[in-house]
Amino acid sequence: MIKIEDLKFDKNGLIPAIVVDSLSKKVLTLAYMNEESLKISLEKKLTCFYSRSRNELWLKGETSGNYQHIVSITADCDRDALVVVVDKEGPACHEGNDSCFNYPLFIDETKSSFSMDGLYKLLIGRKQELPEGSYTTYLFQKGIDKILKKIGEESTEVIIASKANDKSETIYEIADLAYHIMVMMVEMGISVEDIKKELASRHIIDHKVKQEKMTNN
Numbered sequence: 001m002i003k004i005e006d007l008k009f010d011k012n013g014l015i016p017a018i019v020v021d022s023l024s025k026k027v028l029t030l031a032y033m034n035e036e037s038l039k040i041s042l043e044k045k046l047t048c049f050y051s052r053s054r055n056e057l058w059l060k061g062e063t064s065g066n067y068q069h070i071v072s073i074t075a076d077c078d079r080d081a082l083v084v085v086v087d088k089e090g091p092a093c094h095e096g097n098d099s100c101f102n103y104p105l106f107i108d109e110t111k112s113s114f115s116m117d118g119l120y121k122l123l124i125g126r127k128q129e130l131p132e133g134s135y136t137t138y139l140f141q142k143g144i145d146k147i148l149k150k151i152g153e154e155s156t157e158v159i160i161a162s163k164a165n166d167k168s169e170t171i172y173e174i175a176d177l178a179y180h181i182m183v184m185m186v187e188m189g190i191s192v193e194d195i196k197k198e199l200a201s202r203h204i205i206d207h208k209v210k211q212e213k214m215t216n217n
Contacts, residue, residue: 004038008080014050017082019092021099022071023196024117028092029100033082045070047084066090116182116192123186139183147187150180 009015014032021028031049033041037057040048047060047068061067068086075082093100126136139147154177161169185191 002075002079004035006079007038007075007082008078009035010080014052015080015082017047017049017084019047019068019084019086021092022085022087023193023200026099026117027101028068028086028088028098041070041073041084047086061089064090066092068092119179119182120186120192123182127186136183139180140187144184144187147180147184151177151184154180 007015013034015034015038017031017033019028019031020026031047032052033048034050034057037048037050040057040059044059047070049058049060050056051058067089068084069088071085071087073082073084091098093102095102123136126134127140130137130140139150154173157173158170158177161173185195
């Protein structure tokens with residue numbers, strides 16, 4: 001572990017801090033800290049930055065309520081930049097967006113990667129626009145009962161495929177099930193982040209249980 005004294009602040013006494021969501025791993029914002037704001041961040045375990053435009057410290061979330069709880073802070077090899085991993089409350093951007101980085105300059109479509117967050121956003125778009133001829137549109141128009149019926153059917157297909165020890169078919173059916181569950185999530189207003197947070201909380205509980213068992217043994 002390094003100390004604040006090991007860091008290299010620039011001529012203005014600042015160091016860039018790249019803030020990353022602990023669950024999605026998405027870059028949320030790029031801000032700056034000075035020695036005082038970094039000390040406050042470590043003390044409160046909340047991100048505190050230095051505003052270059054206002055020439056003052058600002059605790060993220062103090063006025064908006066969108067606090068960022070610090071999970072870890074790591075310096076780069078030159079000790080002149082920080083990565084701050086956080087659990088966030090609400091949007092990171094002052095425009096109300098999840099991240100400040102929302103304006104693509106270049107995208108190589110042949111190399112764009114799939115993500116559950118991307119699929120979720122696509123499904124939200126389908127629900128809002130209801131494009132004609134789309135199966136997803138059909139599900140949203142039929143409503144929750146139809147969506148739940150499909151989830152039941154796909155769950156059965158997963159069981160049948162796995163019982164037959166057919167790996168490729170099981171993968172196919174799990175993908176179908178995951179898609180319909182995502183449709184249900186959009187219909188109910190449940191986000192991918194909601195599920196990640198729930199799983200993360202269970203991981204912590206499971207870790208504690210394992211520790212207790214080891215201690216008792």
